[in-house]
Amino acid sequence: MSERVWSTFQAMRSDGLLVRLSIQDLPKTRIDDGVQLFVDNFFSEETFLVAAGISRNPEAIAELKTLVTESLKDPACHSVICCEKRVDGKVGRIIGVSSMILVTEVRPDNMQDMKRKTKELQTLSQLMEDASLLNIMKKLNISHFYEGFGAVVHPEFRRLGIMTEFLKARCLACVAHNVPATGALMTCIASQKAAEKENWETVLNVDLQELGRKYGVIFDNKIYLKPIRDLFSYVCVDRFLDL
Numbered sequence: 001m002s003e004r005v006w007s008t009f010q011a012m013r014s015d016g017l018l019v020r021l022s023i024q025d026l027p028k029t030r031i032d033d034g035v036q037l038f039v040d041n042f043f044s045e046e047t048f049l050v051a052a053g054i055s056r057n058p059e060a061i062a063e064l065k066t067l068v069t070e071s072l073k074d075p076a077c078h079s080v081i082c083c084e085k086r087v088d089g090k091v092g093r094i095i096g097v098s099s100m101i102l103v104t105e106v107r108p109d110n111m112q113d114m115k116r117k118t119k120e121l122q123t124l125s126q127l128m129e130d131a132s133l134l135n136i137m138k139k140l141n142i143s144h145f146y147e148g149f150g151a152v153v154h155p156e157f158r159r160l161g162i163m164t165e166f167l168k169a170r171c172l173a174c175v176a177h178n179v180p181a182t183g184a185l186m187t188c189i190a191s192q193k194a195a196e197k198e199n200w201e202t203v204l205n206v207d208l209q210e211l212g213r214k215y216g217v218i219f220d221n222k223i224y225l226k227p228i229r230d231l232f233s234y235v236c237v238d239r240f241l242d243l
């Protein structure tokens with residue numbers, strides 16, 4: 001599949017700098033840069049990864065980094081980046097990444113596939129399995145869909161609408177690749193707000209405190225979820241009923 005630009009837009013950063021941004025496919029030659037953004041800004045911040053304690057164990061970080069690298073190289077994975085739009089058309093600094101994986105009834109997603117070595121990755125797999133979208137999609141008669149694998153924006157470029165653009169691009173990619181739906185666990189306020197803005201449908205509410213009790217981990221809602229929807233994470237699905 002050739003690399004494609006899904007959208008371009010401009011935004012004013014809080015320091016007054018106007019940035020011209022582009023949402024485009026992650027080039028194969030830049031996969032390592034994409035992975036590094038996940039390692040630097042996703043592993044230590046994303047709600048489930050924090051609860052599983054990934055960033056407290058270097059071995060777990062290394063294991064998850066390998067998994068993310070393999071996933072981003074997997075042809076079933078579709079990843080887009082946000083980068084500054086350059087006049088020469090080249091891909092500059094990567095400031096955001098959004099990935100999703102094609103899940104079918106016969107092909108479970110990578111988290112369930114993998115052989116987990118560290119305790120932290122085992123815990124993460126359990127948490128993810130409990131919140132899996134596969135059964136929900138089956139109930140909705142959707143045989144295959146793109147499941148969100150992760151989205152991250154560099155802290156210097158947050159609140160510029162990049163996550164919202166990522167969700168738009170996910171839907172455009174579904175149409176372009178003839179995939180009937182996409183869904184994701186929206187595990188923080190910003191992604192929940194972006195999903196709401198894009199009219200994604202909530203198909204599952206996960207009580208994080210209950211999930212935490214089940215697997216002996218703590219979801220710290222004071223840090224991650226307090227301003228809205230206290231105890232809940234949720235999953236969104238955008239269905240293209242006319243396909």
Ligand SMILES: CC(C)(COP(=O)(O)OP(=O)(O)OC[C@H]1O[C@@H](n2cnc3c(N)ncnc32)[C@H](O)[C@@H]1OP(=O)(O)O)[C@@H](O)C(=O)NCCC(=O)NCCS
Pocket residue numbers: 041042045046047150151152153154157158159160161162163164165185186187188189190191193194197227
């Ligand atoms: C989640 C993340 C990708 C959001 O990226 P972003 O580009 O800053 O998001 P957007 O700018 O599109 O913001 C979407 C909405 O959330 C709001 N928002 C953003 N950060 C927020 C915060 N910390 N608290 C409350 N609202 C917030 C924005 O104002 C916007 O709402 P608005 O349009 O009504 O103003 C980014 O915060 C991140 O990388 N977090 C760490 C990794 C992570 O948790 N990923 C989420 C996995 S689902």
